[in-house]
Amino acid sequence: MSQTQRGRRTVPTQLAAMLAGVTEATVRKWASRGKLTRYGRPxxxxxxxxxxxALVVETRIPDPR
Known part of the structure; x- marks a missing residue:
């Protein structure tokens, strides 16, 4: 786990996918669609x-409508 500016705790794509229970491609897709902020360097x-x-909780809670 990396520590960046302002105390933000970040993890690489592979670990983010594991934590969210999705594929690495899904994490990248969330970032490209603006649902998740990408940090790090090229x-x-x-x-x-x-x-x-927060994104995982939001996507897993059914919409009551």
Whole structure:
């Protein structure tokens, strides 16, 4: 796990996918669609754990409508 500016806790794509229970392709798709912020440098994507958790919770809770 990496520590970046302002105390953000980030993880690489592979670990983010494992934590979310999805594929790495899904994590990349979420980032490309603006649902998840990509941090890191070219060739080394990282994702904020708290942001990832919030997205997973949001996608797993059924819409009551």
């Amino acid at each position: 060739g080394r994507a990282e994702y904020d754990i708290e942001e990832l958790y």
